[in-house]
Every structure is written in structure tokens, then in C-alpha cells.
Amino acid sequence: MKPSDIHKEYDVIVAGGGVTGAGTFYEAVQKGYRVLLVEAKDFAWGTSSRSSKMVHGGLRYLKQGKFLLTKAAVKERERLLKQYPGLVTPLQFIMPVFDDYGPSRSSMKIGLSIYSFMAGKKQHKSYTKIEVMEKIPGIRKENLVSAVGFKDAQVDDARLVLRLIYEGCRLGGTALNYTKVTGIERDRKGYLAVVNMMDEHHLAPFEIKTKVLINATGAFAEILHPSPMKGFHIRPLRGSHLIFPETIFPLDRVLSFIHPQDLRPVFLFPWEGSVLLGTTDVDHDQDMETEPFVTMEEAHYLMEGLTHILPNLNLSLNDCISSIAGVRPVLSKKKKAASRESREHVVWKNKGLITVTGGKLTTFRMLASDALKAAKSYLPKPTNLTFGETIKEQPWDETCQDVSKSVQERISGRYGSFGYQIIRQYDKELFSPIENTKSLWAEIRYAAEHENIHHLSDLLLRRVRIGLLLPEGGKKILDRIETLCKPYLSWNNKKWDTEKKAYINLWETYYSPPEKRES
Numbered sequence: 001m002k003p004s005d006i007h008k009e010y011d012v013i014v015a016g017g018g019v020t021g022a023g024t025f026y027e028a029v030q031k032g033y034r035v036l037l038v039e040a041k042d043f044a045w046g047t048s049s050r051s052s053k054m055v056h057g058g059l060r061y062l063k064q065g066k067f068l069l070t071k072a073a074v075k076e077r078e079r080l081l082k083q084y085p086g087l088v089t090p091l092q093f094i095m096p097v098f099d100d101y102g103p104s105r106s107s108m109k110i111g112l113s114i115y116s117f118m119a120g121k122k123q124h125k126s127y128t129k130i131e132v133m134e135k136i137p138g139i140r141k142e143n144l145v146s147a148v149g150f151k152d153a154q155v156d157d158a159r160l161v162l163r164l165i166y167e168g169c170r171l172g173g174t175a176l177n178y179t180k181v182t183g184i185e186r187d188r189k190g191y192l193a194v195v196n197m198m199d200e201h202h203l204a205p206f207e208i209k210t211k212v213l214i215n216a217t218g219a220f221a222e223i224l225h226p227s228p229m230k231g232f233h234i235r236p237l238r239g240s241h242l243i244f245p246e247t248i249f250p251l252d253r254v255l256s257f258i259h260p261q262d263l264r265p266v267f268l269f270p271w272e273g274s275v276l277l278g279t280t281d282v283d284h285d286q287d288m289e290t291e292p293f294v295t296m297e298e299a300h301y302l303m304e305g306l307t308h309i310l311p312n313l314n315l316s317l318n319d320c321i322s323s324i325a326g327v328r329p330v331l332s333k334k335k336k337a338a339s340r341e342s343r344e345h346v347v348w349k350n351k352g353l354i355t356v357t358g359g360k361l362t363t364f365r366m367l368a369s370d371a372l373k374a375a376k377s378y379l380p381k382p383t384n385l386t387f388g389e390t391i392k393e394q395p396w397d398e399t400c401q402d403v404s405k406s407v408q409e410r411i412s413g414r415y416g417s418f419g420y421q422i423i424r425q426y427d428k429e430l431f432s433p434i435e436n437t438k439s440l441w442a443e444i445r446y447a448a449e450h451e452n453i454h455h456l457s458d459l460l461l462r463r464v465r466i467g468l469l470l471p472e473g474g475k476k477i478l479d480r481i482e483t484l485c486k487p488y489l490s491w492n493n494k495k496w497d498t499e500k501k502a503y504i505n506l507w508e509t510y511y512s513p514p515e516k517r518e519s
């Protein structure tokens with residue numbers, strides 16, 4: 001879809017192609033409105049591809065007394081597990097209990113009983129010291145008492161965003177990446193009338209009429225809509241992850257532990273055939289226009305926590321294959337310690353300009369629903385014929401039996417109603433994994449064919465995630481990727497060379513292991 005293909009007027013324009021914007025787009029299209037989503041960079045470029053990938057109630061929010069937020073998030077977790085099997089998958093957690101620091105066994109048990117109660121089923125259990133040592137070999141034995149285990153869920157965050165966007169498009173919505181909202185114009189009564197935009201590739205400005213702009217630009221929200229609440233502003237907080245190969249410490253569950261330095265929870269968790277260690281929570285003072293990156297200070301903090309919990313693990317920053325940082329759109333009144341700031345969302349409304357920011361990946365649907373409720377009074381009656389329609393899943397028939405069940409689940413989870421066509425149409429050999437990751441060559445080809453790729457980084461960091469999972473961002477297989485994608489991306493040899501160089505440069509600057517970057 002190009003800017004030239006779009007209409008002159010929409011019922012709703014959504015600015016921001018992260019999970020909040022994508023969720024709002026999908027819900028608005030489903031309600032029958034004519035909707036346009038625009039994303040200044042690539043879909044999921046912002047925080048929504050840089051999270052800890054957990055679909056969770058958030059035990060620590062319970063500890064802060066945020067019962068309603070936790071309960072709503074637990075409910076959303078259960079709903080997402082049902083709605084997106086294969087994309088949102090159950091994940092076990094284990095949290096060791098020590099008697100010299102961190103929460104006690106009894107407080108953990110109370111918290112987890114409430115957590116299970118919220119889910120409507122018992123989802124936690126206790127482990128003895130011996131059992132913990134079996135499950136987590138090498139765990140710090142000193143003062144170890146026991147552990148608690150509980151269930152949450154995991155997602156490929158960028159793919160969740162993409163699924164919402166492409167299914168929204170299938171129902172009649174329109175979505176453009178690399179298109180930025182640059183301003184708004186109001187009518188004589190002060191109501192929103194026109195949204196100014198910029199096609200970022202051609203530097204071509206254009207404008208579209210609308211009665212509603214939903215500003216879902218996350219940490220950037222105050223650029224379009226300064227906070228109407230005195231002294232209450234977005235405080236961008238950076239959270240960082242280090243990524244290691246799975247072979248270094250194979251894990252089948254999340255190891256959740258308390259960092260000895262500041263008593264914050266930190267996680268070591270399996271994801272897509274690798275192991276992630278995160279996260280930090282620090283004021284983000286880097287340039288907001290460029291990609292955030294993990295600093296050496298953050299890397300040392302994370303490694304210090306890991307060494308404390310797994311003292312004999314022979315792991316150093318040299319083993320790290322990549323790193324990723326994201327910026328939380330946290331709303332703050334009086335600056336508290338970063339991890340004590342509220343993760344709740346806000347909706348601001350000003351004559352057709354609706355801003356929705358804050359919140360969590362898990363609760364995106366609540367944000368979408370609140371934004372659309374705030375927009376309702378400005379909206380005309382829906383005109384779109386798809387009103388109330390939902391995507392119907394194709395039945396998987398015997399032509400799909402050529403690929404394994406796990407591949408079927410992966411494809412149907414990531415691509416929803418488009419998955420069936422991928423499995424039926426592509427050669428079987430494309431369903432083999434890319435190196436030692438779980439990503440499939442078929443996913444690369446599908447993205448090149450259908451998923452608005454403008455840069456190699458769109459393909460390797462968000463459509464598939466191999467840029468994070470392979471050494472040097474997958475440099476070794478770039479030529480093979482070029483051969484596979486050439487028929488589907490209209491790039492000449494010069495563009496391929498430029499893209500490959502730009503990708504390597506971007507990866508080395510923002511995604512490489514912090515130690516290698518600084519040396």
C-alpha cells in the first residue's frame with residue numbers, strides 16, 4: 001500500500017504502529033469504521049518489538065497493590081492464550097526463595113494464591129531446595145530455601161503487532177509504515193479536521209481529513225499532544241536485554257530472581273532458541289529519534305545479577321550474541337524510583353484528538369477499547385460493510401499435513417488467517433529452520449512478498465527476529481536471503497548492497513553485544 005492508494009478522508013486515523021496503535025486499528029476496523037494507521041518508522045519499530053515478550057499479570061504489580069491492573073492483565077493473558085495459540089504460548093516461571101534477601105516464601109505464596117485466584121485456577125506450586133537445584137543446575141545454594149513456580153505466557157511481540165495490523169487490513173483497514181503524523185489542523189470550532197503527514201521515504205507531505213486522530217505514539221505521545229495534566233508527563237524509561245545462545249544455559253522456563261543491588265526482579269528466559277537476560281529500568285537520556293541501545297553500565301548490572309544467582313555459570317559478556325533496548329512510555333507525576341512508577345495507561349481527549357499511552361503489551365486491548373470509547377462522540381455511524389466481522393480461520397486440510405504440527409502451530413499463530421495459504425503454497429523445503437533458530441525460510445519469503453519491507457532491518461529485526469538471534473545479526477546468510485527475496489522485493493543490485501551495508505552498520509551500532517561495540 002502506498003500513500004497514493006489511500007482515500008482523502010477516514011473516520012479514524014491512528015498514529016503509531018506499536019501494539020497500542022495496532023490493537024486500536026484492529027478494534028476500530030472491526031467496529032466498522034474506515035481506519036488508516038500510519039507508523040513513522042516500521043511497524044513495531046518502537047517499544048513493541050523490544051519488550052520482555054511476557055504476556056502476564058505482573059506479580060510485581062500485585063506487590064505494589066495494583067490489584068485491578070493485575071487482575072485485568074491476568075484476564076487478558078487468558079484471552080490472548082485462547083485467541084492466538086501458537087503466537088501466545090504458556091510459559092513456566094520459577095522463582096527461588098532465599099532467606100537472606102528477596103521476598104519470603106510466605107509472601108510469595110500469598111501473592112501467588114491471589115494470582116491463581118484471579119486466573120480462576122491454581123497455577124502455582126512450591127519446590128523444595130533439592131527440586132530447585134535439579135531444575136536450575138548451578139543455582140546459588142547459600143541461603144537457598146525453596147522456590148515457587150507459576151504460569152504466565154510468552155509472545156513474539158513484533159509478530160503480535162503485525163498480526164493485528166495485517167488482519168485489520170484484511171477486514172478493510174489501511175496501514176502505512178514510514179509515514180509520520182507531523183501535525184493537525186482544526187476547524188473554526190476547534191475540532192480536529194485534518195491530519196498532516198509525511199511520506200518519510202519520498203519526503204512528500206500530504207494531508208487527510210478525519211474527525212478522530214488516535215495518538216498511540218507511546219513514549220513520543222507528548223509531541224502531538226502535550227499532557228493536559230499539570231506536572232504529569234511521560235518519563236521515558238529504558239529497559240535492556242542481553243541475548244545469549246541457548247546452548248550456554250538451556251532453560252525450559254523463566255528463572256525469575258531478585259537483583260541483589262536494588263532488589264528489582266530480573267529474568268533469564270528462553271525465547272526463540274536463545275536465552276534473554278533482562279531487564280533494566282533507567283531514565284532514557286539517549287536521542288529519541290534514533291534506536292535505543294544497551295549501555296555497558298546496564299550490561300554490567302545484568303551480569304552482576306546473573307552471577308549472583310548462578311555463581312558457577314561460566315558466562316561472560318563475551319558470550320552475548322546481541323542486545324536490545326526499549327523505552328517504556330511511563331506516566332510520572334513525582335519522579336519515584338524508576339521501577340516504582342505506575343504502568344497504568346492514560347487517555348487524553350481534546351476535540352477529536354485522543355491520546356492513549358502507558359500500559360503494557362499484555363493489556364493492549366484495554367488501551368484500544370478505552371481510546372475508542374473516548375473517540376465515540378466524534379465518530380459518525382460506521383459505514384464499512386465489514387461491521388462486526390471477525391477473521392475466519394481456514395480449516396487445515398490434508399495438504400497441510402506435509403509440515404510438522406509444531407510448524408503448523410507456529411505459522412498459524414504468527415500469520416493467523418494467512419497461515420493456511422503459506423503452508424499450501426510454499427515448497428516444503430522452505431519450512432526448514434534458519435540456522436539454529438526457530439524461524440523458517442518460509443517466513444522470510446512471505447515477509448518479502450507481502451509484509452511492506454522497505455529495509456533489510458524491517459525483515460531481519462521485526463518480520464523475523466534472526467537479526468537478534470544469530471551471531472553478527474545473521475551477516476553470514478545475507479547473500480542467501482538476497483537470493484530468496486530478490487523475486488519479491490523490487491530492489492536492484494545497488495539497493496541490495498546499500499541495504500546490506502546499512503543493516504550491518506545499524507546492527508553494530510545498536511544491537512551488537514555492548515562490549516564489542518565499545519571495544
Ligand SMILES: Cc1cc2nc3c(=O)[nH]c(=O)nc-3n(C[C@H](O)[C@H](O)[C@H](O)COP(=O)(O)OP(=O)(O)OC[C@H]3O[C@@H](n4cnc5c(N)ncnc54)[C@H](O)[C@@H]3O)c2cc1C
Pocket residue numbers: 015016017018019020021038039040041042043044045046047048049050051052053054055056179180181182216217218219220224237238239240279325326327328329357358359360361362363
Ligand atoms: C524493556 C521492556 C520490557 C517490557 N516487557 C513487557 C512485557 O514483558 N510484557 C508487557 O506486557 N509489557 C512489557 N513492556 C511494556 C510494553 O512493551 C509497552 O507498554 C508497549 O510495547 C507500548 O506500546 P505502544 O504501541 O504504546 O508504543 P510503541 O511500541 O513504542 O509504538 C509507538 C510507535 O509510534 C511511532 N511514532 C512515533 N511518533 C509518530 C508519529 N508522529 N507518527 C506516526 N508514528 C509515530 C513510533 O515509531 C513507534 O513505533 C516492556 C517495555 C520495555 C521497555
